[in-house]
Amino acid sequence: MYPNEVELQWSVLIVLYPFITGLVAGAFILASLERVFRVEAVKPTYRLALLTALAFLLVAPLPLQLHLGHPERSLEMYLTPHRSSAMAMFGFVYLWYLMAVLLLEIWLDYRRDIVVKSQTTTGAARLVYRALTLGSSNLSERSLRIDERLGYFITVIGIPSAFLLHGYVGFIFGSVKANPWWSSPLMPIVFIFSAMVSGIAAVMLLYMLSTRLRGREIDIRCLDKIAQYLFYTFVIDFSLEMLDLLQRIYEADESFRSLDFMVHTRLWKSQVIVQILLGTVTPIALLGLAQILKLTDTVRKRIYGLAGCLTVVGIFAMRWNVVIGGQLFSKSFLGYTTYKMSFATREGMLTAIALMILPFGILWVLVKLLPPWPDAAIPAAGATPAHGTS
Amino acid sequence: MDITRRRLLVLLPAAAVAWKYVLAGTPELSPNYKLTEHWWTMLIDIPKCIGCGSCVRACAEENDVPDGFYRTWIERYHVADWRLERPEVESPNGGKQGFPPNQDAGGKNFFVPKLCNHCADSPCTQVCPVGATFVTPDGVVLVDKNYCLGCRYCVQACPYGCRFINPRTKTAEKCSLCYHRINKGLTTACCEVCPTGARQLADLKNPKDPIHEFLRTHSVQVLKPHMATGAKVFYNGMDGSVR
Amino acid sequence: MIALFAFVILRAAVVPASFGQYGHYRGAAIAETAARPIAFAGHDACEACHTDVVEQKKQGRHVVIACEACHGPLAKHADDPSSVTPPKLDTAILCARCHEANSAKPKGFPQVVTADHSGGIACDTCHQPHRPKIQTSTNETKTETKAEVEKKTEGKK
Numbered sequence: 125m126y127p128n129e130v131e132l133q134w135s136v137l138i139v140l141y142p143f144i145t146g147l148v149a150g151a152f153i154l155a156s157l158e159r160v161f162r163v164e165a166v167k168p169t170y171r172l173a174l175l176t177a178l179a180f181l182l183v184a185p186l187p188l189q190l191h192l193g194h195p196e197r198s199l200e201m202y203l204t205p206h207r208s209s210a211m212a213m214f215g216f217v218y219l220w221y222l223m224a225v226l227l228l229e230i231w232l233d234y235r236r237d238i239v240v241k242s243q244t245t246t247g248a249a250r251l252v253y254r255a256l257t258l259g260s261s262n263l264s265e266r267s268l269r270i271d272e273r274l275g276y277f278i279t280v281i282g283i284p285s286a287f288l289l290h291g292y293v294g295f296i297f298g299s300v301k302a303n304p305w306w307s308s309p310l311m312p313i314v315f316i317f318s319a320m321v322s323g324i325a326a327v328m329l330l331y332m333l334s335t336r337l338r339g340r341e342i343d344i345r346c347l348d349k350i351a352q353y354l355f356y357t358f359v360i361d362f363s364l365e366m367l368d369l370l371q372r373i374y375e376a377d378e379s380f381r382s383l384d385f386m387v388h389t390r391l392w393k394s395q396v397i398v399q400i401l402l403g404t405v406t407p408i409a410l411l412g413l414a415q416i417l418k419l420t421d422t423v424r425k426r427i428y429g430l431a432g433c434l435t436v437v438g439i440f441a442m443r444w445n446v447v448i449g450g451q452l453f454s455k456s457f458l459g460y461t462t463y464k465m466s467f468a469t470r471e472g473m474l475t476a477i478a479l480m481i482l483p484f485g486i487l488w489v490l491v492k493l494l495p496p497w498p499d500a501a502i503p504a505a506g507a508t509p510a511h512g513t514s
Numbered sequence: 515m516d517i518t519r520r521r522l523l524v525l526l527p528a529a530a531v532a533w534k535y536v537l538a539g540t541p542e543l544s545p546n547y548k549l550t551e552h553w554w555t556m557l558i559d560i561p562k563c564i565g566c567g568s569c570v571r572a573c574a575e576e577n578d579v580p581d582g583f584y585r586t587w588i589e590r591y592h593v594a595d596w597r598l599e600r601p602e603v604e605s606p607n608g609g610k611q612g613f614p615p616n617q618d619a620g621g622k623n624f625f626v627p628k629l630c631n632h633c634a635d636s637p638c639t640q641v642c643p644v645g646a647t648f649v650t651p652d653g654v655v656l657v658d659k660n661y662c663l664g665c666r667y668c669v670q671a672c673p674y675g676c677r678f679i680n681p682r683t684k685t686a687e688k689c690s691l692c693y694h695r696i697n698k699g700l701t702t703a704c705c706e707v708c709p710t711g712a713r714q715l716a717d718l719k720n721p722k723d724p725i726h727e728f729l730r731t732h733s734v735q736v737l738k739p740h741m742a743t744g745a746k747v748f749y750n751g752m753d754g755s756v757r
Numbered sequence: 758m759i760a761l762f763a764f765v766i767l768r769a770a771v772v773p774a775s776f777g778q779y780g781h782y783r784g785a786a787i788a789e790t791a792a793r794p795i796a797f798a799g800h801d802a803c804e805a806c807h808t809d810v811v812e813q814k815k816q817g818r819h820v821v822i823a824c825e826a827c828h829g830p831l832a833k834h835a836d837d838p839s840s841v842t843p844p845k846l847d848t849a850i851l852c853a854r855c856h857e858a859n860s861a862k863p864k865g866f867p868q869v870v871t872a873d874h875s876g877g878i879a880c881d882t883c884h885q886p887h888r889p890k891i892q893t894s895t896n897e898t899k900t901e902t903k904a905e906v907e908k909k910t911e912g913k914k
Contacts, residue, residue, distance in 0.1 A: 125605075126587075126605075126628075126674070126675025126676075127583075127584045127587045127605050127607075127608040127675075128583060128584055128587075128669075128675050128676065128677065128678040129675050130582075131678075133666040133669045133670055133679070134666060134670070188665075191665075191666075192663050192664050192665055193662070193663065193664015193665075193666075193679060193683075193684030193685055194662065194663050194664050194684060194685065195663075197644075197661070197662075197663045198663060199771070200643075200644040200646075200661065200663060201643050201644055201663070203767075203768050203771060203772050204644055204645055204772055204776055204781070205643065205644070206642055206643055206644060206645045206781050207781075208640045208641075209640065209641050209642055209643040209667070210641070211641065211643040211665065211667050212643035212644065215643070296667075299641075300637075300641070300670055300671050301637060301671075301673070301741060302637060302670065302671055302672060302673035302741065303670060378599065451670075454675075455673055455674070455675055456603065456675070456757040457599075457757060458601070458603050458757055459603075543787065543788050543791050544791075549779075549787070561863055562863065563863075564855055564859075564862045564863065564866055564868075565859065565861055565862060566854045566855040567854060568826050568854070568855075572797060572825070572826075572830070575796050575797070575829070575830045576795070576796045576797055576830065577793075590861045591861070592860075592861070611854070612853075612854040612855075612857070613859055613861070615857050615858060615859055615870065616859060616860055623859075623860040623861035624861050625861050625862075645776070645780075645781040645782040645783075646782070647782075648779075648780055648781065648782035648786075649780070650779070650787055651779055656786065656787070656790050658782060658783050658786035658789075658790075660783075660786070660789070661773075661782070661783055661786065690790060693787075693790045693791055693793075694790060694791050694792065694793035694794075694795065695795060695797075697791055698795075700795070700797075700799045701799070703796070703797050703830075706797050706799055706800070706823050706825060706826070707797070707823055707825055707826035708826070709821070709822045709823075709826055709855055710821075710866070711821065
């Protein structure tokens with residue numbers, strides 16, 4: 125062990141960060157399934173997926189800020205970005221995705237509803253909606269069609285942007301040649317697919333939960349479709365991760381002995397048990413069964429719920445194993461250290477829990493402000509039903 | 515003069531830029547020292563190292579290094595047999611108080627002092643998001659502690675484990691090759707106190723520096739050459755087991 | 758458009774003046790780093806005043822060792838000798854750091870197991886640290902230059 129390696133550099137907050145951006149990218153891809161690829165069945169989750177993505181994207185910089193030694197200097201990343209640094213360039217990718225893709229798409233999709241609400245509500249709510257209209261109040265046939273076309277265009281750009289967002293996070297790890305656990309050209313791809321898995325599962329669970337809370341009927345066709353996409357994406361994700369593992373075992377380069385020992389000892393519970401067995405193999409098996417066997421709606425819903433929860437836990441474990449696992453072994457391949465997660469400090473477990481709860485709070489506010497429910501659509505006199513309603 | 519909006523738009527940025535220059539009062543380097551005339555490095559002669567720890571102590575004193583962190587450290591290697599990739603290595607407190615006496619365990623035993631390799635193609639410099647760590651024109655990799663965010667990416671990117679985060683300044687820190695000494699004609703603190711001359715500061719751009727002759731007549735290595743970092747600290751007599 | 762303009766203004770105002778002077782970093786940082794206070798004066802500074810010790814060291818193997826290797830950082834003393842008195846050293850601990858026998862030390866390097874060698878008493882009971890070889894009647898007074906000692910001890914494993 126090099127003497128400076130005993131203390132871990134990146135804590136649970138840096139585990140949270142790829143997890144959160146992964147949920148963003150995944151939720152957006154699910155939304156784009158409907159908008160770009162015209163998968164009608166998943167329409168009920170379209171707006172929910174977008175709002176989920178926004179809620180999580182707004183929280184994403186927080187773990188980073190809390191982790192920095194000097195958060196007050198973080199603006200330097202935008203003022204003097206070092207072009208060779210993946211981390212610096214990511215700041216712009218994030219900004220692009222937030223401003224040019226997500227916010228714009230949400231605004232365009234909701235514009236009609238916002239304008240109507242700005243005219244029909246009263247008091248503080250009216251002020252908020254008036255501000256949200258950004259001055260636009262044109263609801264003519266032509267302007268709505270422009271909204272539609274522009275929104276489509278932005279989603280088309282948004283898909284590679286979502287891949288770029290989370291692929292970049294993968295690259296931040298995958299490009300570190302000093303760390304053999306991270307350094308791999310597969311890393312951005314694995315991150316993207318596991319992001320899609322976690323995002324789709326999260327939106328699915330949120331849809332099930334919110335529909336139940338609102339006392340409405342779940343659209344089982346929609347759920348089946350989402351579960352199907354989750355299944356396929358998961359199979360690809362699992363194959364990629366197994367490919368990485370098998371190649372490592374076969375090639376057995378200098379780092380292998382050290383990493384192998386680490387997986388068998390320090391990472392056994394989090395990687396083999398939680399991530400692989402409980403978090404990947406089990407949900408894939410469950411979802412596969414739901415595809416093959418003829419099961420009743422109730423059973424299928426239960427399976428989707430269980431599979432979704434296990435998936436989200438499994439993907440979190442994957443982030444943990446990548447970030448923390450990559451720091452548990454020495455770069456000399458001759459030693460190991462332990463991660464002592466503190467509880468109530470700036471980078472402790474309490475903060476991590478709070479940061480995971482916060483997006484749901486933001487989502488709650490967003491949902492109240494811009495209801496995504498298919499049956500909450502505002503009918504407009506004479507106009508054809510705008511996109512997003514069913 | 516009327517303050518019209520147009521005039522203000524021109525004056526404000528000009529004023530902002532000018533104000534910045536007024537505020538900046540920079541200390542100067544010694545007048546005789548030209549950055550481009552030097553290319554600093556270090557030579558470590560492993561057969562001479564006695565593991566006394568003087569270098570580790572001197573560095574900590576000279577550079578105010580916090581306890582538990584090391585800008586330089588010493589490792590003791592024990593290589594039992596032919597398996598070069600499985601040495602036993604220890605570094606009690608970085609070797610700061612020397613090493614405890616031991617029984618002669620057979621095999622091959624030696625000390626290896628380590629420090630920042632001041633890489634010419636430094637991976638830590640490549641990943642710094644803001645330019646807080648950099649290679650100076652005279653070949654030393656430094657950290658600007660007034661600009662560093664403390665994001666720790668550089669610590670992850672260094673293959674040699676020579677960087678750490680100073681708990682007081684909350685910024686990245688590492689061996690600076692005693693930059694404040696070498697441009698005044700002094701040698702580094704570690705080289706000053708090394709009793710056997712195992713550590714020697716060298717200036718590759720000085721034609722009279724003994725390192726040129728040394729590199730010509732000895733077999734030397736750098737640490738982790740497969741990382742292609744352009745490491746500039748040369749090790750004489752380094753065994754293949756050194757990690 | 759306005760946002761871009763505002764950003765440019767902000768940037769010009771906030772980015773440090775010397776940034777980009779030599780590369781993608783604050784040029785002023787070089788001089789700031791070079792302005793650190795010095796703790797070790799360097800043996801040249803000691804030798805300017807303590808010529809008697811220099812003569813003594815020349816007669817033994819310790820001629821190659823810098824004064825501050827044992828005496829610690831004394832730049833403050835070199836700047837103003839009367840203000841700082843270097844502390845007396847405890848040879849029982851100090852000498853053992855180099856000379857305690859260890860399998861990893863080069864074989865030709867003088868090392869002893871202090872428990873057997875001296876039973877733990879202070880080394881300067883018998884040895885004079887500036888000229889460590891114990892003087893007997895057959896010893897000649899011999900001066901060696903630093904280079905000669907280095908040549909003698911080079912490559913010894």
